[in-house]
Amino acid sequence: MTTAAAAPSGFGPIRQIPAHELVVDQMRRALELGQFRPGDRLPTERELSEMLDVSRTVVRAAVAVLEREGLIAVRRGRGGGFTVQAPTYDPAETRRLMRQNKTAVRDAFDYRIVVETGATRLAAMRRRAADLTKLRTLLESMDSALDAAMQDQSAHRVTEFQTLDSAFHMGIAQACRNDYLLESVADARRKMWLPTGAIFGRLEPNANDHHEAILEAIESRDPEVAAAQMEEHILGTRHTLESWLKR
Amino acid sequence: MTTAAAAPSGFGPIRQIPAHELVVDQMRRALELGQFRPGDRLPTERELSEMLDVSRTVVRAAVAVLEREGLIAVRRGRGGGFTVQAPTYDPAETRRLMRQNKTAVRDAFDYRIVVETGATRLAAMRRRAADLTKLRTLLESMDSALDAAMQDQSAHRVTEFQTLDSAFHMGIAQACRNDYLLESVADARRKMWLPTGAIFGRLEPNANDHHEAILEAIESRDPEVAAAQMEEHILGTRHTLESWLKR
Structure with missing residues (x-):
């Protein structure tokens, strides 16, 4: 803010x-x-x-x-x-707004890549055992939630996954132990109009991609791999969003 | 803010x-x-x-x-x-405060590295001719100001260099054309209690190191080299500050 x-x-x-x-x-x-x-x-x-x-x-x-x-x-x-209440979006209205604000969408993704990869890099160096336990639990819950959503794309399922996803990303930012970065990551995610899944109204099968690889790299204290996986993950979301805007 | x-x-x-x-x-x-x-x-x-x-x-x-x-x-x-007025610092008091706030100093540098290297990477992709002209002029003025300060470490010389240095770093952030990053870079520099030179009361001979290499990489649209040079530059400042705190 x-x-x-x-x-x-x-x-x-x-x-x-x-x-x-x-x-x-x-x-x-x-x-x-x-x-x-x-x-x-x-x-x-x-x-x-x-x-x-x-x-x-x-x-x-x-x-x-x-x-x-x-x-x-x-x-x-x-x-x-x-x-x-579960947030409701009017997809047609959202698409119109995002098309009108292409620069803002681009800037928000670029900003998110900078601060989230930065936070991930530091998290891989500073994570404690308790961070790993928490992130592992969130990852497993996301797996189940995504499986369930692929069977039944209800608003409830989508929201459940998004809540866990936000907690996972914020958990990484907390593991980096830098309040300035934590604040920026929270800010960046808000600027991206998250939760993106709720905007699409459904989850894409790639929603949980990279999360496992990011966590493994953080576990094995590999900052560069962790950051690279986070970047690919965010670029994946950007690609999904941009395809949706073109449809 | x-x-x-x-x-x-x-x-x-x-x-x-x-x-x-x-x-x-x-x-x-x-x-x-x-x-x-x-x-x-x-x-x-x-x-x-x-x-x-x-x-x-x-x-x-x-x-x-x-x-x-x-x-x-x-x-x-x-x-x-x-x-x-030229800002005045009480070096003994500043040193005491910084020693008491080691985590804040560490966090501010880590934050600065994340947002400034991120901005530099994008600047190398998006810079326009006018950005280069402005940055080149600032670099040349910094060269002269540092030469002069090495002869005569007056407060005026130190302040002159710091003003140009801030304008150079902010100029790179402007060239990245992302308001979120520009705002974060400004914030990060404030958190680092800049101008550092004014805290030391004198300029170190390495104050202008890397600036030329950063600008050259931005000119030749090489994001990775530009970012790496920016990171080394900030790490250099951090090293100078940490040595000063240990003295």
Whole structure:
């Protein structure tokens, strides 16, 4: 979340961001990174107000925005609360937007390649045993989820895979033990309008390609192979997306 | 300038940034990136208020902070205005801080290597004739400035070189034509407490090493050589800094 950054060549208008927009940003980010899954309950209004250190009025304003966007459902009264919804995309609208913003799509992929291969290289040098265990579990779950999705391309299956996929990529960034890179990887993935699978509405059979090879190279502390596999993996996604845009 | 970013693993306190702090950030950034040199006049209070789209009271609050930090001098009355001061560092204090923050120093260099080599690789593919002309001019000016500084290590000489050096590195990032990377390179350089030369209080003879090789590789569209030279260049700076911290 970069705010009020000057154009590098001078001074530009300052925009102070209203508190509820900061809350929306933070909640959207948690949803997009798969920290909450569709069907999960979010903390209550009072809990969110405490965790975020803002008034309940501000929480309410943020929740209203997310509800309008269809990202959460709000049920009032006893037994009510905020429930995460599966994101819905209008494929025709998404395709139109992406075609109109080809440079932004290109830039987002280039940025993702730079920061994710960088993070992967460092992860191969710094990973601890606990990182490997976590990444291995995620990989196995992705295998099963993809198998299931190939039988039955329901929105639920696609979302399940995407959540695990985000956790896998973010887990690698965490294993590199560099907060600046972790932040950039999270940012890069958001800029790419992830989850891509949910945009296509279905998973491609290549969705889990390279993950095994990336993890093996990280396990055997081979930074160059790990980085090269990550790059190929992201280029694969880019290729899938570009073919979809041309269709 | 990353603000109010959630820890990737959940919700954290929201902090709304006061307008004058955003102005301080933007002005400090312009100074640190060498967009204004010591002795330069900044725009007037009224001009800044218009450029930044904030009240004159907000500008005044920001200027007071920068004046207190010694980054600008303020002269009141007719013929007055804001003049950029050469940054001053207390080497003993800086060394103490950096020794206490070894992880932050390591992370900043790792981050800089990732984003600057990434930007350099793309710059070698996308540079235009105008980029090359600009970078060549900066390189020649750095040569002269370093020669002069080797004769006379005055603060003025050191600052002059650092301003050109920042412009050279940012010029490469601009030539890569990716706003996300440009923003990250600017950020990475700030995190490294640049200008490093001003911290040492003198220029090292190796300050201009690799610049020529980087530019030649960009000119001849050789992404891998350009990136490798950039990496060696940054590792050289890291080595100089680490030796200085051990002294």
